[in-house]
Amino acid sequence: MDIPRKDARKKKIVRLVAGVTVLVVAVAGISYGLTKLKPAAPGVELSTLWPDTVKRGPMLREVRGLGTLVPEDTMLITATTDGRVERILVRPGTPVKADTVVMIMTSPELDTQLLQAEYAQKAAEADYKNLEVTLQKTLIDLQSAAAQIGADANTAKMQADRDTALAKENLLPAVDAKISEVKAQELEGRVKLEQRRISINAAAEQAQLEAQKVKVEQLRAEYNLKKSQVERLKVRAGFDGTLQALPPPMTPVEEGQKVAAGTALGKVAQPSHLKAELKIAETQVKDIAIGQPASIDTRLAGGGSNGLIEGHVFRIDPSILNGTVTVDVALKGPLPPGSRPDLSVDGTIQLEKLDDVVYVGRPVFGQQDSTVQLFKLEPDGRYANKVKVTFGRSSVNTIEVKDGLRVGDKVILSDMSQYDQYDRIKLN
Numbered sequence: 001m002d003i004p005r006k007d008a009r010k011k012k013i014v015r016l017v018a019g020v021t022v023l024v025v026a027v028a029g030i031s032y033g034l035t036k037l038k039p040a041a042p043g044v045e046l047s048t049l050w051p052d053t054v055k056r057g058p059m060l061r062e063v064r065g066l067g068t069l070v071p072e073d074t075m076l077i078t079a080t081t082d083g084r085v086e087r088i089l090v091r092p093g094t095p096v097k098a099d100t101v102v103m104i105m106t107s108p109e110l111d112t113q114l115l116q117a118e119y120a121q122k123a124a125e126a127d128y129k130n131l132e133v134t135l136q137k138t139l140i141d142l143q144s145a146a147a148q149i150g151a152d153a154n155t156a157k158m159q160a161d162r163d164t165a166l167a168k169e170n171l172l173p174a175v176d177a178k179i180s181e182v183k184a185q186e187l188e189g190r191v192k193l194e195q196r197r198i199s200i201n202a203a204a205e206q207a208q209l210e211a212q213k214v215k216v217e218q219l220r221a222e223y224n225l226k227k228s229q230v231e232r233l234k235v236r237a238g239f240d241g242t243l244q245a246l247p248p249p250m251t252p253v254e255e256g257q258k259v260a261a262g263t264a265l266g267k268v269a270q271p272s273h274l275k276a277e278l279k280i281a282e283t284q285v286k287d288i289a290i291g292q293p294a295s296i297d298t299r300l301a302g303g304g305s306n307g308l309i310e311g312h313v314f315r316i317d318p319s320i321l322n323g324t325v326t327v328d329v330a331l332k333g334p335l336p337p338g339s340r341p342d343l344s345v346d347g348t349i350q351l352e353k354l355d356d357v358v359y360v361g362r363p364v365f366g367q368q369d370s371t372v373q374l375f376k377l378e379p380d381g382r383y384a385n386k387v388k389v390t391f392g393r394s395s396v397n398t399i400e401v402k403d404g405l406r407v408g409d410k411v412i413l414s415d416m417s418q419y420d421q422y423d424r425i426k427l428n
Contacts, residue, residue: 041383041426042419049427050414051377052361056407059359061351062396063288065327067278069298069343071269075239079263080232083107085253092245092252092266096237102266105233105259114230117223124216131212135205142201146194153187160184241270244341269341275331276311278347279324287351288316294329297346298336307336313349348396357392358401363413368394375425377410384412386423 083105090102160180166172237243244267246252253265276296280288296309315328329347366372370391375384389404389411405411419425 041424042422043426043428044419046381046427048414049412050361051410052413054358054360054401054405054407054409054411056358057356059354059357059398059400060395061287061354061393062348063280063284063351064346064348064396065278065280065324067276067345067347069274069296069339069341069345070277071241071244071271071341072273072275073239073241074244074267074269075241076264077102077235077238077266077268079105079235079259079261079265081107081110081229081261082259083110083233084258085255085265088253088255090237090243092243094243096241096243096268098237098239100237101234102237102243103235103253105235107230107233110226110230110233114223114226117219117226121216121219121223124212124219128209128212128216131208135208139198139201139205142194142198146191146198149187149190149194153184153191156180156184156187235265237268239268239270241268242341243267244269271341272335274335274339274341275314276309276329276345276347278327278329278345278349280327280349282320282323282325285316285325285327288313288327288349290314290316292349292351294347294349296329296331297348298339299344299346309333309335309339351395354393354400358405358407359398360401360405360411361413362394362397362399363411364415365417366391366394366399366413368392368399374405375412375416375419376405377412377427381410382427384425384427387411 084107086104086106088103090096090100096102160177160183163172163177163180167174167177246264246267250264253259253263259265276294278294290313292313294311294313296311298307298309309331310333311329311331313327314330317326317328319325327347327349329349363372363374368391372389372391373386374389376387377384387404390402392400392402394400416425
C-alpha cells in the first residue's frame with residue numbers, strides 16, 4: 001500500500017508560487033522591453049516626396065509677391081458742382097480723348113445763377129458807359145467855362161493896358177486904370193483855378209471809372225465762373241487714355257442720380273504706361289530697397305505665363321495692410337500682348353547675390369533664421385532619418401544651411417508633419 005508523504009503538498013504550493021512569480025516577472029520584462037522599442041519605420045513612396053541635394057556655391061536671394069498691373073498716370077473725374085446725371089455717354093473700357101464728353105449733368109439752380117450773373121454783368125457795363133458819358137459832359141462843361149473865363153481875362157488885360165496908356169496921357173483918371181488892372185489880374189487868377197479844376201476833375205474821373213470798371217470785372221468774373229460751371233456739366237475725360245471703373249469702395253453713378261460737388265464720376269488711365277503693385281509679406285519687406293531689380297510675370301487667365309517684364313523697385317509703401325506691404329515696380333521695355341490695368345501678376349525682387357554659401361531647396365516649413373527637423377536620406381536611399389537643421393538667409397526657392405547638413409546630403413523638403421512621431425522612415 002502507498003504511504004502518504006507529509007511534505008508533498010507544501011512542495012507543490014512552493015512550485016506553484018515560484019512559477020507564477022517567474023511568469024509575472026517575464027510579462028513585466030517583456031512589457032518594459034516593448035515600451036523601449038521604437039515604432040517600426042513606416043513606408044513612404046519616394047515618388048510622392050520632394051527630395052533635394054545640399055549644394056555649395058552662389059545663391060540668389062529673392063522675395064516674391066502677388067500683385068496687379070496699375071496705370072502710372074490716372075485721373076479721377078469728379079463733379080464740380082451739385083447736379084443730376086442726365087445721360088452717360090461713355091462706359092468703362094472705352095478709349096477717350098481729353099475733350100471727350102463722358103456724361104451730361106443738369107442743374108436748374110446753376111442755370112438760374114448763370115442768367116442772374118449775366119444780367120448783373122450787363123447792368124454794370126451799362127452803368128460804366130453811363131458814367132463815362134456823364135463824366136465827358138462834365139469835362140466839356142468845365143472846359144467851356146474855362147475858355148469863357150480865359151477870353152474874359154484876355155479882354156480885361158487889353159482893357160487894362162489901354163487904360164494905363166490913357167492914364168499916362170492924363171486922358172483917363174489913374175483910379176480907373178487901376179481898376180481895370182485889378183480886374184484883369186482877377187480874371188487871370190480865375191483862369192489858373194479853372195485849369196486846376198480841369199486837372200483835378202480828370203483824376204477824379206479816372207478814379208470813378210476805375211471803381212466802376214472793377215465792379216464790371218468782378219461781375220464778369222462771376223458770370224464766367226457760372227458759365228464754366230454750366231459748361232462743366234458736360235463732364236469730359238480730362239486727358240487721353242481709357243475710361244476705368246471706379247475702384248472700391250467708390251460706387252459708379254447711374255443716370256438720374258443726384259450727386260454733390262466732389263463726387264467721383266469716373267477714372268481715366270493711360271494703359272500704355274503701367275506699373276506693378278506687389279503685395280510683399282511684412283516679414284520679408286525689411287530687405288527690400290529702392291532700385292533693386294525685379295521681374296514681373298504676367299499670367300494668363302487659364303494659367304501659365306504670358307511673358308516676363310523687367311523692372312526695378314521705385315516705391316515702398318510705409319503702411320502695412322493685412323500683413324502685407326505694397327511695393328511699386330517700374331517696368332522697362334515693351335509690355336507683353338494682353339497687358340492691361342488690373343491684370344494679376346507674380347513679381348520677384350532680387351535682394352542680393354551670395355557668392356559662396358551652403359544651400360538647399362526651401363522646405364515647406366523652412367523660414368529664415370529658424371531651426372527645423374528634416375528627414376535626411378541614408379546613402380543607400382532606402383531609409384531617411386530625422387535630423388535637426390539650422391537655416392540662415394532665405395530666398396524664394398532656396399535657403400542657406402548653417403548647421404545640420406553637409407554638401408551632398410539629400411533631404412526631403414515635402415510636408416512630413418504626419419510622420420512627426422517617427423525618427424526614421426522607409427522609402428519604397
